[in-house]
Amino acid sequence: MSYMALYRKFRPDSFKDVKGQDHIVTTLKNQIKSGRIGHAYLFTGTRGTGKTTVAKLLAKTVNCENPKEGDPCNECSMCKGIMSGTSMNVIEIDAASNNGVENVREIVEEVRYSPTEGKYKVYIIDEVHMLSTGAFNALLKTIEEPPSYVIFILATTEVHKIPVTILSRCQRYDFKRITIDNIADRLRELMDEEKLDVEDKALRYIARMADGSLRDALSLLDQCISFYLGETLTYDNVLDVLGTVDTKVFSQ
Template identity: 65%
Template sequence: MSYTALYRKWRSKTFDEVKGQEPITEAFKNQIKTGRIGHAYLFCGTRGTGKTSVAKIFARAVNCLNPVNGNPCNECAVCRSILNDSSMNVMEMDAASNNGVDDIRQIRDQVQYPPVDGKYKVYIIDEVHMLSQAAFNAFLKTLEEPPEYVIFVLATTEPNKLPITILSRCQRYDFKRISTETIAGRLREISDYENIDVEDEALHYIARVGDGSMRDAVSLLDQCSAFQFDHRIKYEDALDILGSVDTSVFSDIIRALNQKDIKSILDIISRVIEQGREIGQFISDLIMYIRNLLLAKNVDNLQGLVDMSKENLERLKSDSKLFSITELLRYIRMLSDLSNQMRYSTQKRILLETTLMKLAYPETDATLDGLNAKLSEIRREISNLDINSLSIDQVNTIKGDVKSSSNDLNKLKSPSKITLPKAQYDDLQLLKKDWRNICIAVPSSVVSVALRDTFVKPNKDKDGMVIVTRSRGSYKIISESDSKDMLCKVVENRYNKSIKFSTELSEEKENSTVYVTEDDLNKININIEIEG
């Protein structure tokens, strides 16, 4: 007999076997026991949290000849036929590949016929958000008033994409991510039954990599057992098989960042890549380690919050003292941005290395975030110094660093302020609010691309707006009269306004100046620079 994947073999067959979704399974057991069966259900949640499993269990339970405490018996003829996928009473449809009006019309025609055996016909529609708008419209009436023997179970990972008309016709159940402890317990149960020799630490790591998905975690266990089928699966083996990195590597990176030791950082990255680790997963694990550092700085008891050995936990607490909360939050923000960039980059290693360099040297980041981090670093260094042992020159150097960073920070926090006539101010706010969409609407793709990294500001000398760009190539394109005419027509068509545009090549940043109307002067108490 051919091998069956563990996640299929161990799919839950009763509500009691579904792990991590107890409120939902209890609700369905009570509905079965009391006979209060709805006609339409919506299951929402991330992958592998039990949506399809609960739908199939529910389909058997409502038709079971001998239900046991709300669960299907899985032994009667009806249950067996549904388990064998031979029942005419339960139909599954994947809306990702069957998303047209004709597919919904087929369902609408089928519901007119009562079930061959059992009480209900159950339609399970997976990834229902993939249905077309026309298909949703064709489905509405049937979903709202189906025959009394028909039940619809809709499953989706993206409920936000469903029309409100569909949402309002269903009982909604949100499947939450399953905790690491719950997944690890289930993996232990499976591994013991399947005679898979695996360490608890390895199981916990597999559960954590599963990221709240029971199916993913069971598949990863299956992968590890195939690789180490005749040996005990240790924590290090799980790291090797799943392409992940041991916690000590992240500790080494954190300490190298603290020491601004770029060579050590690059050596660590080189080793990680040579070992065949996936860079995207490495970044995700590094973000998780920094998250744990934040917890270690703010929470006394980390039990249940951080999953690692006692030795690694002690090292984590030691690492958490190296940085301020401000610095750690900046690390998470920059690495999260890096993680998003990785999807589209062909130079992942270079992106990772340069980002880590920026983390080590916040003074290279001229944003408010970077300057705050630099000040935090200076404060931390001062707190660790013995002031009495410093020379006058060292003290003056420290004072200079603090003053320089503070001045830069104040410049970012306090942009210049300029008053405008009311009409020009209104035009500016209108364009700023919708500038990206205006640029996209320009009929010439060349001009539209040139406008992509621009912003608008009011013309100081006369009416109209100035388009500001840093790119010489873009400046040349949008300065042409035809380009500005196209932009003027888009604005006129959208807002029925005639606005003239000029162009400027500048390094100026978009929010470097605050514009207000003359009426605002009576409401605020700040120094204002009044133009001409």
């Protein structure tokens, strides 16, 4: 079996595993429990803070056949299909490479068709700020008045590039940089689960280097573990590997 990077292996399966974004998780879970689900969301914040993860969790939970207190069951056919990437109910679009008017017109055309199973078709548009002006204009009417079975989730690291006309039609959620404590605690949980011996001081240094991004922290940790495979990962080991690494490389 091929190796899976830590950030992919431990992507949260439920809202309770999302770290550092309690204000967002609580609001979304309350919406799900009360049935007050919006038709358009905007998730904004720096990279690696959970925007795409929460978008996928929201898409999964609103389609779950047996949700529990605002969390997905992860056992029904809808949950399993969405987790495996085979469900037609969740459509992920990378706006960086699909940023033209024709790309958006395809979405607008697809929106007309209701889902064959499940309750909602959820369109997750990542890096939405990359859409052209014409593409935003083509999307505007559909975001304003989508069919009842459609939810749009727009994700961006550069909210200032989103037209006001789009912003005003979305519920906006600002993802905060995750604290060093939260990142270090999560890394400790995962290392215990993996049965890997890592010093707390080493994990805390990695958490500080990650600059608020849990994904970057997991990538840095992966790098250190690979270098000292089979050994206890100490603070000094981490300094050897990361001491001269510029964290900006992870934004490329």
